Amino acid sequence: MGKLLEQINLIQLENNRSSLVPSIFTERQFQILGKKLRQKPLTNTEQMYLSRTIMKKLKAMQTLHKPQDNYYLSGESFMLPERKEEALKILKQAELNHKNLKIIISGSFLYQKKYNDIDLFIISKYEKEDYKEDKLHFNYLKQEDENSLFVKSISQISISNFDASFLHVKERITISQIISKYQQVLKDITDKNNTWLKIDLRDLIMGCTYAGEKVVLNSAQLHHLVNKLTVNQNNLKSLFVYSLLNGFELKTVKLIGVKMIQSYQELMKEYKGEDYYNSLIESFAEVLKVAG
Amino acid sequence: MQVEEVKQKVTEILSQQIEFEGHFDAVIGNMTENQQLNLLEWVKKCFNKDIYPEPSPYFTDLLVFFFKPAVTNIRAILTKKKNSYFLALFSDKHKYYKREREKLGF
Numbered sequence: 001m002g003k004l005l006e007q008i009n010l011i012q013l014e015n016n017r018s019s020l021v022p023s024i025f026t027e028r029q030f031q032i033l034g035k036k037l038r039q040k041p042l043t044n045t046e047q048m049y050l051s052r053t054i055m056k057k058l059k060a061m062q063t064l065h066k067p068q069d070n071y072y073l074s075g076e077s078f079m080l081p082e083r084k085e086e087a088l089k090i091l092k093q094a095e096l097n098h099k100n101l102k103i104i105i106s107g108s109f110l111y112q113k114k115y116n117d118i119d120l121f122i123i124s125k126y127e128k129e130d131y132k133e134d135k136l137h138f139n140y141l142k143q144e145d146e147n148s149l150f151v152k153s154i155s156q157i158s159i160s161n162f163d164a165s166f167l168h169v170k171e172r173i174t175i176s177q178i179i180s181k182y183q184q185v186l187k188d189i190t191d192k193n194n195t196w197l198k199i200d201l202r203d204l205i206m207g208c209t210y211a212g213e214k215v216v217l218n219s220a221q222l223h224h225l226v227n228k229l230t231v232n233q234n235n236l237k238s239l240f241v242y243s244l245l246n247g248f249e250l251k252t253v254k255l256i257g258v259k260m261i262q263s264y265q266e267l268m269k270e271y272k273g274e275d276y277y278n279s280l281i282e283s284f285a286e287v288l289k290v291a292g
Numbered sequence: 293m294q295v296e297e298v299k300q301k302v303t304e305i306l307s308q309q310i311e312f313e314g315h316f317d318a319v320i321g322n323m324t325e326n327q328q329l330n331l332l333e334w335v336k337k338c339f340n341k342d343i344y345p346e347p348s349p350y351f352t353d354l355l356v357f358f359f360k361p362a363v364t365n366i367r368a369i370l371t372k373k374k375n376s377y378f379l380a381l382f383s384d385k386h387k388y389y390k391r392e393r394e395k396l397g398f
Contacts, residue, residue: 130387176349180398183346184358195362255350263347266374267355273344 008058009168010251011214012036017085024061029054077144078111078220087159090118090136095161098122102162106154111220125278134280147171147264149210173211174255175248181207182240183280190276201226207237211247241286254291257284293328296391298356305336306378314384314392327361331368333360335381345372350389350397354379358388371396 013020013034017114021030032046033054042050071088073079087105094103097212107119117137122128128140145151147170153165181204186196205225209215229236244253261284271277293301295317302311319329337343338357345355359368367389371379382392391396 051396067365119349129385176397177394179349180346189345196360228321258348259347259352263352263374265343268317270375271341271344276344 005036005058008037010035013037022201025054029057031191043167046229048173049071052232069097070161070267072160072165073162074216075220077158078173078218080111080113083110084159087118090120091159091161094120094122094136098124099106102160104155104158104161104164106158107219107222110159110288111159112223119138119154121151126285131280149173149216151204152216153222154219156216159219169210173247174208175211175244175252177206177257178211178243179260182236185236186276186279190273190279194230197230198226201229205219205229205239208247212243213246237286241290242282244287245290250291257288257291260284261288293325295321298328298332301332302335302381305332305339308377310378311380313382314388316381316383319383319385323366327366329363330361330393331359331383334368335370339378347374347397348397354396356396356398358393359383369393369396 003273018029021027025033029049032042035042035046036050071091073084076084085111091103091105095101102123104121104123105118106121107117108115109118117132118135119139121136121139121141121144123141123146125196127142130137130139132138141151147168149169149171150244151164152167152169155167158164181200184200185197185204188194188200199227200259202222206217224271244257261281264281264284268274298320299312302312306372318330320330322338323331333349338345343357345357348354348356355372355374357372359370359372366387367384369380369382369392371382373379382389384392
């Protein structure tokens with residue numbers, strides 16, 4: 001029972017309430033399921049409901065989710081139909097060279113007419129070098145990356161040979177990670193380095209929305225936001241400030257805010273890059289102002 | 293240039309001994325001479341304070357310079373103690389660079 005429940009995301013459940021109640025669950029059953037996922041204690045009656053009725057329905061739904069030939073599609077509505085077929089062929093081909101390994105095909109190839117590479121992510125026990133073969137980009141991930149925010153994000157619009165919807169983020173996003181990503185993005189802007197700006201901005205948005213909202217954005221949503229924020233960079237500061245204040249303990253945020261401002265002020269005396277350090281100081285000043 | 297020559301030049305630019313980390317020898321050994329010169333030019337700019345560092349949000353006294361050319365997947369990280377000496381020059385492929393960044397609190 002535990003394993004099946006682990007595969008259900010509480011936010012996803014809440015967001016899909018209208019399609020689940022009353023068609024599949026009664027209001028009462030839905031509440032019990034929510035209570036269980038929040039790890040709240042259940043009464044004997046609720047426990048009985050859970051094991052006798054709710055779990056049976058969940059198991060039945062799971063069998064529907066499993067496709068016939070053991071290939072799994074997530075975020076199908078985002079995909080271009082012709083790419084779906086092509087990706088499936090690529091996946092089957094890749095399996096021949098990567099026996100018994102988990103493979104995910106993800107990225108703009110699945111949902112955009114124009115794309116650069118076809119990204120294949122292979123989860124392997126052993127360290128392997130990534131490589132390119134024409135348009136195919138083979139990326140090797142370690143097993144411990146399976147529960148990273150990155151893999152969860154890419155798996156949301158993907159074709160894979162395992163059920164990637166079962167993956168859950170176990171990675172802890174730290175305040176240091178958010179700050180350093182923000183530093184990198186502002187540096188890219190200062191250096192007018194547009195190639196890296198897109199890459200770093202993507203990581204920053206992914207980290208911020210997860211830290212601040214516990215939301216994992218998919219590749220298409222990230223792509224859209226990166227384009228939007230690249231054009232209008234004013235919203236960047238707000239995103240950063242919001243995610244720090246919403247995602248981390250206020251005491252920690254204030255402490256690190258003061259420390260970082262001091263650091264930037266010291267560096268400004270020694271190095272060029274006044275604009276860069278000033279933007280960072282302004283951002284942290286805003287954090288401290290809102291934090292009160 | 294041979295790897296040892298590159299290391300020697302880095303030491304001369306920084307006027308001190310530093311650690312060479314990552315798969316440094318293999319990466320530098322496989323670089324074209326032009327790429328090696330670009331890396332040395334970048335080290336020189338870091339030393340001359342033409343490139344500004346990022347402070348580690350995790351290790352208060354650590355300053356970090358990142359070298360990430362768009363054309364190759366070879367990266368470098370030069371670390372320096374705040375108001376003090378340089379510590380190490382890490383060079384490796386992007387995958388290992390990402391891991392090293394995390395270790396440094398980035």
